Amino acid sequence: MTNDGSAAAPWSTLEEVVAAGLIETMENWPLPFDPQNSGRRVKQAGAPVVAGDTLLLYDGLHGKLFLQNYNNGDYITIAAAAGRRPILESVHLQACRFWRLQGLSVSSEPYGRYNNGRLMFLESHGFQGPSARIDVFDCDVYSSEQPWSTASEWLDKVASGIYITADSVNAVNNDIRNVDMGLQAIGDYVNAVGNRVVNFSGDGMRPLGSHVLFEGNVIKNCYDVDDNHDDGIQSFRVNNFTPDHVVIRGNIIINNEDENQPLAGPLQGIGCFDGFYNNWLVENNLILVNHWHGITFLGARNCRIVNNTVLDPTPAVRPGPSWIMVANHKDGRSSEGCEVINNVVNTLDVDGKLVNNVTLSTLAEYELDFVNPPGFDFHLLPESQLIDMADDDEAPATDLDGKPRPQGGRADIGCYEFTAFTSDVADDPAGPTLSLYPNPASGSIAILGLSKGELVEVVDASGRVVDRFQSAGVVREVNLRSLCAGFYFVKTVDAQGRVRVGPFVKQ
Numbered sequence: 314m315t316n317d318g319s320a321a322a323p324w325s326t327l328e329e330v331v332a333a334g335l336i337e338t339m340e341n342w343p344l345p346f347d348p349q350n351s352g353r354r355v356k357q358a359g360a361p362v363v364a365g366d367t368l369l370l371y372d373g374l375h376g377k378l379f380l381q382n383y384n385n386g387d388y389i390t391i392a393a394a395a396g397r398r399p400i401l402e403s404v405h406l407q408a409c410r411f412w413r414l415q416g417l418s419v420s421s422e423p424y425g426r427y428n429n430g431r432l433m434f435l436e437s438h439g440f441q442g443p444s445a446r447i448d449v450f451d452c453d454v455y456s457s458e459q460p461w462s463t464a465s466e467w468l469d470k471v472a473s474g475i476y477i478t479a480d481s482v483n484a485v486n487n488d489i490r491n492v493d494m495g496l497q498a499i500g501d502y503v504n505a506v507g508n509r510v511v512n513f514s515g516d517g518m519r520p521l522g523s524h525v526l527f528e529g530n531v532i533k534n535c536y537d538v539d540d541n542h543d544d545g546i547q548s549f550r551v552n553n554f555t556p557d558h559v560v561i562r563g564n565i566i567i568n569n570e571d572e573n574q575p576l577a578g579p580l581q582g583i584g585c586f587d588g589f590y591n592n593w594l595v596e597n598n599l600i601l602v603n604h605w606h607g608i609t610f611l612g613a614r615n616c617r618i619v620n621n622t623v624l625d626p627t628p629a630v631r632p633g634p635s636w637i638m639v640a641n642h643k644d645g646r647s648s649e650g651c652e653v654i655n656n657v658v659n660t661l662d663v664d665g666k667l668v669n670n671v672t673l674s675t676l677a678e679y680e681l682d683f684v685n686p687p688g689f690d691f692h693l694l695p696e697s698q699l700i701d702m703a704d705d706d707e708a709p710a711t712d713l714d715g716k717p718r719p720q721g722g723r724a725d726i727g728c729y730e731f732t733a734f735t736s737d738v739a740d741d742p743a744g745p746t747l748s749l750y751p752n753p754a755s756g757s758i759a760i761l762g763l764s765k766g767e768l769v770e771v772v773d774a775s776g777r778v779v780d781r782f783q784s785a786g787v788v789r790e791v792n793l794r795s796l797c798a799g800f801y802f803v804k805t806v807d808a809q810g811r812v813r814v815g816p817f818v819k820q
Contacts, residue, residue, distance in 0.1 A: 318361060320369075341442040367391075408436070420432065431476045448484075448753075451486050460534075462576075467514050476499075477497060482504070499521040513536065518532060526562070533568075545582050547581070562776070565598070566580075566600045595619070611638075616651045636661060638663065713729055763784040766808060769805050773796075
């Protein structure tokens with residue numbers, strides 16, 4: 314700690330850097346926090362790390378990161394140095410603003426013990442104050458390197474992954490594995506995009522705040538170790554508050570990849586049991602679970618369930634097959650204004666508008682429509698009855714892979730749009746990688762690796778296209794000044810129909 318913190322003479326661990334007071338920030342004052350009366354004062358004035366800086370971490374065990382009442386005027390980034398693997402025992406940000414965590418590993422296992430709590434906790438606190446404007450990118454959050462084989466080991470050693478009560482959080486491209494609960498978003502304006510929750514004993518993800526986006530996540534391999542009814546994605550009332558304006562788009566939920574997995578049990582797909590849920594959009598999801606709750610809303614208003622593929626891998630075995638259900642609130646009040654359109658599913662039980670849905674009952678029927686159902690590949694075969702059968706006016710602009718709809722005369726039913734080069738689209742082995750720089754960005758962002766004539770769209774978190782053009786060369790700079798701060802995607806489509814997607818943050 315007597316070093317100067319340079320690359321040549323780094324400080325020791327991140328925990329010691331925080332304990333030594335080497336970060337200048339602002340704290341809420343006076344306490345308890347009152348939005349009407351609290352202001353901020355400088356904390357650790359003159360410290361070498363200030364707003365806008367980046368702390369690069371080298372290999373090794375960096376201890377616990379606990380920040381209480383650290384509110385920055387600009388982002389401070391804590392990131393893994395190139396090619397390094399720093400490991401934190403836990404992360405807890407309480408009453409903090411403008412922090413970015415990137416490329417970190419978070420686990421207590423390398424420290425020789427197991428954390429039964431939360432590996433990463435982004436907390437708004439009643440006494441200290443709210444947390445907001447936190448990014449978590451490319452982190453590896455895990456209880457154990459390998460899943461346990463017995464229920465007692467899971468119960469004794471497992472921790473939950475990322476727990477968010479802060480607002481305006483971006484959790485992007487994180488691996489969350491061998492955990493109890495995967496990612497829980499109780500705060501508002503949380504974007505969880507491109508994360509992988511693999512091996513979990515509770516719920517994969519929970520959208521429990523409003524204006525939440527869950528997009529492009531993979532949730533798979535449930536371990537049945539207790540009496541919890543496990544869900545891929547579950548929502549419910551918290552503190553008498555029901556989440557509204559939630560988008561669940563383009564996620565993949567798989568009960569179990571390996572039929573011989575130990576502790577395999579039933580998994581519910583998307584379960585929203587404690588409404589009323591208002592203005593939800595559930596589209597382009599692939600849900601493969603062996604339970605009747607494929608997508609269920611009990612008490613919903615003005616919710617749309619569009620172009621999902623919801624099928625039980627073993628439809629003849631209880632507790633399946635899987636349904637899409639929109640039904641009464643548990644107090645008996647009716648759902649209102651809901652639409653279920655262009656889905657393929659085992660069964661339907663819907664109080665609302667039904668348009669162009671297809672039900673399949675047997676594995677033999679699956680084989681007629683999908684590439685490889687036993688291998689969980691539900692892209693469409695050329696002879697599938699689902700091709701060109703959707704309602705174009707209601708179908709999303711793209712499918713789960715990001716391919717534009719329609720590819721043929723009309724859009725297709727379910728989460729995938731048929732093309733002759735489906736496997737190329739899924740794997741995208743050809744073509745340069747889509748890169749965005751800088752990210753986050755303010756005035757403009759450069760899109761790198763384009764091909765001439767490639768279609769480029771800038772899309773906001775709600776799915777609205779805010780800019781569209783064809784590239785003229787390898788690099789294109791896009792002016793962002795007219796866009797509000799928030800979370801966006803760049804989608805590109807080349808001449809062969811291959812799609813690439815890259816997220817970015819507009820500051």
